[in-house]
C-alpha cells in the first residue's frame with residue numbers, strides 16, 4: 463500500500479509518483495465521475511483518466527437525495543466507543559434508506 467503522502471487534492475502519478483493535477487472531469491452519475499489528470503512533473507508528462515466513485519457515507523447529509531443509498535461507514539473511533547457496531551458492508555439498501 464502507498465504511503466499517506468499529501469498531494470493537495472491531487473493524486474500521485476502512476477509513473478513517477480509526483481502530483482497529477484485534475485484538468486477536467488465529467489459526471490457519469492451522481493456517484494461516479496471520470497477525471498482527466500496531468501502529471502505536474504515536466505520530465506514525465508503523463509496524462510490519463512481516473513475514476514472517482516463515491517462508495518459510502520461517513521456523516522449523513524442534512525439534505526439527503528432519496529434516490530441515493532450509500533452504505534454507512536462506522537469510523538474506528540465511533541466503533542470503539544459504541545457498545546455494539548455493525549460492519550459497513552452489512553447494511554443493505556432498505557436499512558440505509560430508513561436511516
Ligand SMILES: [Zn+2]
Nearest residue numbers: 475478501506
Ligand atoms: Zn509523472
